[in-house]
Amino acid sequence: MKLIFLGAPGAGKGTQAEVISEKLSIPTISTGNIIREALKNGTEMGLKAKSFIEAGKLVPDEVVIGIIKDRLALDDCANGFILDGFPRTIPQAEALDNMGIIIDKVVDIEVPDEDVVNRMSGRRTCKGCGASYHIQNKPSKVEGVCDSCGGELTIRKDDAPETVLDRLNVYHEQTEPLKDYYEKCGKLRIVEGTKPINEITVEILKVLED
Numbered sequence: 001m002k003l004i005f006l007g008a009p010g011a012g013k014g015t016q017a018e019v020i021s022e023k024l025s026i027p028t029i030s031t032g033n034i035i036r037e038a039l040k041n042g043t044e045m046g047l048k049a050k051s052f053i054e055a056g057k058l059v060p061d062e063v064v065i066g067i068i069k070d071r072l073a074l075d076d077c078a079n080g081f082i083l084d085g086f087p088r089t090i091p092q093a094e095a096l097d098n099m100g101i102i103i104d105k106v107v108d109i110e111v112p113d114e115d116v117v118n119r120m121s122g123r124r125t126c127k128g129c130g131a132s133y134h135i136q137n138k139p140s141k142v143e144g145v146c147d148s149c150g151g152e153l154t155i156r157k158d159d160a161p162e163t164v165l166d167r168l169n170v171y172h173e174q175t176e177p178l179k180d181y182y183e184k185c186g187k188l189r190i191v192e193g194t195k196p197i198n199e200i201t202v203e204i205l206k207v208l209e210d
Contacts, residue, residue, distance in 0.1 A: 045066075123156070126148070
């Protein structure tokens with residue numbers, strides 16, 4: 001299955017994408033992780049993206065589309081994938097269509113803005129491998145240490161409350177219109193994102209069978 005997960009920053013897209021990708025044996029393509037890797041390695045694209053990310057703004061389309069195109073061409077995407085964090089704008093969705101990539105379902109995880117701000121202040125990201133944790137919902141076994149690679153867990157600059165509010169504004173203006181875009185194609189499925197994680201997973205699996 002070729003899937004897109006939509007939702008505000010902090011809605012739980014990444015967490016659910018990890019679980020669903022394991023259940024369906026397809027990779028999760030997280031633009032956030034790919035871009036953070038480029039930032040860490042100081043690549044040309046990483047340096048280009050840095051000022052946008054730290055200000056809570058979107059990375060320009062041509063940069064993101066280039067990365068996604070290369071990633072989807074790899075062998076592990078042959079049987080399907082989950083796109084987490086892409087597309088974020090109508091032009092990006094159109095670019096995806098123009099690549100000839102047919103998306104089967106678009107899952108939109110709905111969470112109120114105030115819940116998003118509370119959630120994101122508890123998020124922690126591994127400096128080493130980019131794995132995501134949450135001090136309440138998904139804590140690491142050892143506080144401050146990644147379960148996967150033993151790396152240090154940190155609070156990302158874009159999870160600071162004032163940056164989160166900026167990111168939510170950007171989401172409502174630029175990304176939310178995608179719901180209409182995919183609803184017109186009959187591909188949109190909406191899932192309530194304030195329930196416990198396992199209940200949301202069950203709900204997602206159910207809507208994927210529709």
